[in-house]
Amino acid sequence: MSTSLRHGPLHDAHLRLGAKLAPFGGWEMPISYSDGGVVAEHTAVREAVGVFDVSHLGKTRVSGPRAAEFVNSCLTADLGRIGPGQAQYTMCCADDGGVLDDLIT
Incomplete structure (x- = not known):
């Protein structure tokens, strides 16, 4: 059984530059x-x-009247420090402070 692999927006550039895939x-x-x-x-x-092409990373959407407050309470970095078109690397933590995952917000 053949499975098609997905390609990110930089795939053609990777091929032109001689990437091993x-x-x-x-x-x-x-x-x-x-x-x-x-x-x-x-x-x-x-x-x-x-x-670094992050197309393969998971994405999620959180909505609602207190969505930003909720998400910010789960992260080690402050969402209020970034604006439209910006991103930051951060950690998502469990209630006990343990790291659940790293992510880009």
Whole structure:
């Protein structure tokens, strides 16, 4: 039985840039590039810039009159510090403070 893998918006660019692709959670994702290997990729991100396609990550919508307050109470970062078109990396915590998951808000 064949399963089709999903592709993110950067898929064609990954192919043009020589990415080695592998299946991950139903998506075909880049895992490395042919130019210089992992050390060169690491150095490029540290010294210049890196782009990470998050299309494969789960998404959720919370709505209602106190939705922002509820979501903010579950996170380690303050939603009030970001505006439209911005994002932040944070953790979602259980009532006891344990980390349930990391996410981008």
